[in-house]
Amino acid sequence: MIKLSKMTDYGVVVMTQIAQEPDRVVTGPDVALTTGLTVPTVAKLMRMLARGGLLLSHRGAHGGYSMARPASEIxxxxxxxxxxxxxxxxxxxxxxxxxxxxxxxxxxxxxxxxxxxxxxxxxxxxRLSEMMPPMPYPHGTAKGAVRKARAAAAL
Structure with missing residues (x-):
């Protein structure tokens, strides 16, 4: 059987998640909340994808990662x-x-x-855009899903 690793499968999941809001800078915990993956796994994937030129890394208090190119070009x-x-x-x-x-x-x-x-x-x-589900978040944007997940966790 020819099989891609789980990390590669998860990498596509992370990329499709980030591509939902391509102009937004996201953090590992934000992506972990909306994908169900662990924070360490997401952080490792984001570093590797940035090294591969697919994500841009942003430092500082409002740092995180964003898309390096549109999903249709990846x-x-x-x-x-x-x-x-x-x-x-x-x-x-x-x-x-x-x-x-x-x-x-x-x-x-x-x-x-x-x-x-x-x-x-x-x-x-x-292309990555072809792998993206048409309506992945029933509560609106990924940002809305993150807010809802954080609110539920605070209860």
Missing amino acids: RISEIVAALEGPIALTSCVDGSDLSCVVEDSCPMRGGWNKINGAIRQALDDV
Whole structure:
């Protein structure tokens, strides 16, 4: 089975959440409240996504993270690469940062490139905006959901 890690799945969740209000600076606790993920997990993902150039980090008292580009300009392959590294099914494909001990004598050498390229292309073809649910917050905006969650937690 070819499977992306939970962190990559969660990374797409975090990115779609932040993209709901692209001009807003959000914090890890805000995103954790609205996604159901833990604060440490969200914080780690946000740092990795910022290092990958997908989020912008804002320092200071009103700091946090915001979108680096619109969701329609972010490819799912970019999120996968930011969280997992190069997209490579096996260690012998172009772009892999792994090495294979039998690569020089392997009859499949280079044969996986076509399959790896097809998967990479499929991930390139899907934009973050296409992964976003049409109406994720029944109570209005993400900001409203955060306020409601904070109010419920205060009771």
